[in-house]
Amino acid sequence: MWQLFVVGLLSLSIALRISHAAIVEDSKHFQQFKLVYNKHYASDAEERKRERIFLKHFAFIEEHNQNFTKGLTSFELGINEYADVSEEEFASTMSGSDEIYDYPSVLKQGATFIPPANVELPDMVDWRELGAVTAVKKQGRCGSCWAFATTGALEGQHFRKTSKLVSLSEQNLLDCTITYGNKGCNGGNKERSFLYIRDNGGINAATVYPYHAQLDAECLFDASAIAAKSKGFVKITPDDEDALKAAVATVGPIAVKINAKCFRKQFYRQGVFNDELCEERKPNHAMLLVGYGRDNTTNTDYWILKNSWGVSWGMDGYINVPRHVNFGGIAMRPSYPLV
Ligand SMILES: *[C@@H]1O[C@H](CO)[C@@H](O)[C@H](O)[C@H]1NC(C)=O
Numbered sequence: 604m605w606q607l608f609v610v611g612l613l614s615l616s617i618a619l620r621i622s623h624a625a626i627v628e629d630s631k632h633f634q635q636f637k638l639v640y641n642k643h644y645a646s647d648a649e650e651r652k653r654e655r656i657f658l659k660h661f662a663f664i665e666e667h668n669q670n671f672t673k674g675l676t677s678f679e680l681g682i683n684e685y686a687d688v689s690e691e692e693f694a695s696t697m698s699g700s701d702e703i704y705d706y707p708s709v710l711k712q713g714a715t716f717i718p719p720a721n722v723e724l725p726d727m728v729d730w731r732e733l734g735a736v737t738a739v740k741k742q743g744r745c746g747s748c749w750a751f752a753t754t755g756a757l758e759g760q761h762f763r764k765t766s767k768l769v770s771l772s773e774q775n776l777l778d779c780t781i782t783y784g785n786k787g788c789n790g791g792n793k794e795r796s797f798l799y800i801r802d803n804g805g806i807n808a809a810t811v812y813p814y815h816a817q818l819d820a821e822c823l824f825d826a827s828a829i830a831a832k833s834k835g836f837v838k839i840t841p842d843d844e845d846a847l848k849a850a851v852a853t854v855g856p857i858a859v860k861i862n863a864k865c866f867r868k869q870f871y872r873q874g875v876f877n878d879e880l881c882e883e884r885k886p887n888h889a890m891l892l893v894g895y896g897r898d899n900t901t902n903t904d905y906w907i908l909k910n911s912w913g914v915s916w917g918m919d920g921y922i923n924v925p926r927h928v929n930f931g932g933i934a935m936r937p938s939y940p941l942v
């Protein structure tokens with residue numbers, strides 16, 4: 604009987620040591636995370652709450668990546684600056700594309716993209732290599748993705764027109780498109796923004812009208828410092844990935860909208876993303892399509908998307924998603940500005 608008791612004690616102490624080691628290990632990861640992303644919390648209670656969220660995400664990412672190692676999934680996840688934010692918090696502030704009201708009347712004002720005839724499209728295109736894409740930006744806790752997709756597409760067309768790459772002002776769009784039906788950090792829409800830039804006679808550069816992830820009380824557009832202009836927008840046939848391919852290959856970066864609700868929580872790191880949940884064609888997040896390619900090891904064709912969640916997310920701020928399945932509704936509402 605006593606032997607059993609000793610064995611029991613021994614295994615209890617081993618279990619305790621292991622769980623203690625795990626706690627020390629976990630706390631080390633959280634300390635590292637705080638250091639890397641320069642995190643400071645207002646109170647101890649807040650810090651404990653953030654640590655709990657972080658550890659939950661950490662375990663999920665580890666498990667997912669074990670599946671990746673086993674070949675069960677096509678992409679990896681990784682800790683990034685959003686690891687202390689719950690999924691719900693993240694979802695409520697990090698997308699923000701909204702059809703809002705009267706969208707059909709906005710769309711009617713767009714020109715129609717006609718795919719070029721008599722050309723053979725290349726197997727891969729990457730406008731980053733051609734100098735048409737600015738550095739990855741960060742929308743912060745503001746549902747302003749629509750403004751970043753707008754500037755990204757216009758930056759590309761402006762570059763193609765002038766050979767000059769200029770980072771354009773999202774804050775200009777945030778503050779000045781309320782009368783066009785956009786709602787600042789609560790969502791908005793790229794086509795309305797293209798129309799504003801057309802009617803306004805242009806948009807300021809990001810250096811002139813810097814972004815600060817909050818709606819200002821007034822529009823501070825500086826008419827003496829116009830950085831780029833637009834004559835309206837062109838819409839690509841909805842749900843036609845061949846037309847989308849032709850557009851991004853021959854025109855430049857295209858503003859798209861996609862279902863980002865399930866970018867494997869917010870921890871995509873690299874590989875061709877895939878998630879059954881995300882195939883649902885309910886776009887809620889505007890992004891910039893900058894090209895396409897093919898993964899030779901898995902034989903997967905993919906789109907290359909620039910996000911506005913900073914460089915700690917994804918592949919230095921980018922994500923690859925599958926082609927040919929209208930993934931997350933990516934081909935539902937693509938457009939680009941006319942310059
Ligand atoms: C890992 O794969 C298993 C088996 O397919 C699955 O049940 C589990 O949910 C996966 N884990 C994650 C985090 O995706």
Ligand SMILES: *[C@@H]1O[C@H](CO)[C@@H](O)[C@H](O)[C@H]1NC(C)=O
Binds near residue numbers: 899
């Ligand atoms: C994939 O294969 C194609 C055709 O064989 C080739 O042109 C391309 O360079 C390959 N891509 C990579 C990344 O190896």
